[in-house]
Amino acid sequence: MDHTKEIPDSPEGLADYIADELGCPVTIEDVNHRIISYSKHETKVDDARTATIMRRKVPERVVNGLWKEGVMGELFEKSSPILIPPIPDIGLGNRIAISVWKNKEVLGFIWAQTDEMKVTREQLETLKQASQVAARYLLKQRDQKRKNEEDVQVFLWQLFNGTITSQKEIEKRARQVELSLNDDVCVVIFEFMEAIPPTVKRHASYLTETLHQRNIAGRIFDDNHLYLLVRIKEETEMDTVPRMLIEDFNKKLQERSGFGEIRAGYGKLCHTPKELHISYQQAWKVLEMKIQHPEALQDTYDFQNLGVYQFLDEIARLYERDGFQNKTIEALRAYDHVNKTYLLETLRTFLSHNSNSQRTALHLHVHTNTLLYRLKRIRDITGVDLNNANEKTKLFIDLLLEV
Structure with a gap:
């Protein structure tokens, strides 16, 4: 049966109309699960519906549960009604739901809480027709929301780039775009x-x-x-x-x-x-x-x-200006080149692992004794004191700048 002419055009009337046709409570939401309207048909409502109406928005745990069970994924793929069995973990009873589409975009959802999973063909057709009516309202809402978002985005760019310095001007602009700061x-x-x-x-x-x-x-x-x-x-x-x-x-x-x-x-x-x-x-x-x-x-x-990573760019510019080189690093690089060793890489790994011998050896895939021998060779070649926090910090920074 075609009920198109009988379907109310207002969101509130639409929710009540669907509820009367299906004989169960109905909620109409936008795509971000904010309530647009809900029916007066309030017998035997479940916890998920009660919490949604109280908050005027579907609770985050309910949304997460719907995604986990694959419900939301299906709603974002299909334009026809789907039947949803109870999900006790989030307080959800039986549902029939349909996405509200415009072209290839989901604008919102219609949810009906049913006592059982039996639905007639006429009831499914009612939901489809109702979703087309809901699309007209949700489209207007979406367009207005996008205009508001554009105003907010311009304001945010100004704040991020520091182009508004007056507190009074900031407060004025925030009121204009309805952004709470x-x-x-x-x-x-x-x-x-x-x-x-x-x-x-x-x-x-x-x-x-x-x-x-x-x-x-x-x-x-x-x-x-x-x-x-x-x-x-x-x-x-x-x-x-x-x-x-x-x-x-x-x-x-x-x-x-x-x-x-x-x-x-x-x-x-x-x-x-x-x-x-x-x-x-x-x-x-x-x-x-x-x-x-x-x-x-x-x-x-x-x-x-x-x-220390906060300051690497500034330190690098100073080094470039002054033509600085770390003698310890240069000595190890020269030694490695002549002897085909890996002392510089060993030192880099040792310092990046906060001088932890076990973690360093594990990372380098060598025995701890092998690591300790390499560290001794580093001390012998360069004279560096790896127990001195000041020397280690300077070496660590210089090695970071070489990456």
């Missing part, structure tokens, strides 16, 4: 190894809207980079929130899109948005150092944890 913030940058394909960008965009919802204040996609403005509610969270966000983002993007690992870094915590250009520059420095020293900095994301 009351909390402390930092900049997180993700660097993809290649231009972001449209499908991966959709997944990445989806994740920034659904992952760590309370922390992500703004985002910018630019070529093969994703820039995030991240809120930090408590200063103690600075040690955990950005790292957790980066690791969760990487993990979930790999699971859902198959895209390879992404480099990431973040800068200082800013108590005022006027400092954001510093956090932005520091996040970039992390990425630059991770490219130059991938093994040593593989698990480093925080600029503050770069240690």
Whole structure:
């Protein structure tokens, strides 16, 4: 039966209409799981629905559970209704769900909580027709959201580049684009190894809207980079929130899109948005150092944890200006060349492993006694004192600059 003319055009009326046709509670969401409308049909609702309505957004644990069970992957692939059996771990009962599409883009979802998994052909047809009506509203909402995002992105670029220095002007612009900057913030940058394909960008965009919802204040996609403005509610969270966000983002993007690992870094915590250009520059420095020293900095994301790597570029410029050479390194290089030995590489590995003999020997695939003999030869040839922290630090820096 064709009910197209009878279907209400408003989101609220549409939810009630579907609920009456199917005889069960209905929720209409946008693509980022924010509630657009829900029906008044509220008998025997499950925990997932209750939590969603209370928060006006599907809880993150429910979204994660739906992805884990393959439900979201199917909804992003199909335009026809799907039947979903209960998922007790996230408080979800029986569901019928359908994606709302426009061309090749998912705009949102319609969910119906059913008592059983039996659905008539007419009910499925009702859902299909309702999704077409919902698309009209969700399309308008998406277009408005994109316009707002463009305004936010222009503002963020100004903050990241330090082109707005007046606190009053910053507060005025923030109100205009409806961006809250009351909390402390930092900049997180993700660097993809290649231009972001449209499908991966959709997944990445989806994740920034659904992952760590309370922390992500703004985002910018630019070529093969994703820039995030991240809120930090408590200063103690600075040690955990950005790292957790980066690791969760990487993990979930790999699971859902198959895209390879992404480099990431973040800068200082800013108590005022006027400092954001510093956090932005520091996040970039992390990425630059991770490219130059991938093994040593593989698990480093925080600029503050770069240690001596923060200053390598500045030291290199001084060395280039003064024509400096390290005599210990030159002596070992000459000795290795004549005797076909590997003392310089041994020293480099020893210092990079924090002078730990066992770890160094394991990395070099030699016996510990062999390593100790090589270290003695290094001392004999150069006179360096490997128990002197000052000498070791200087050697370590000079060796890093040679990579």
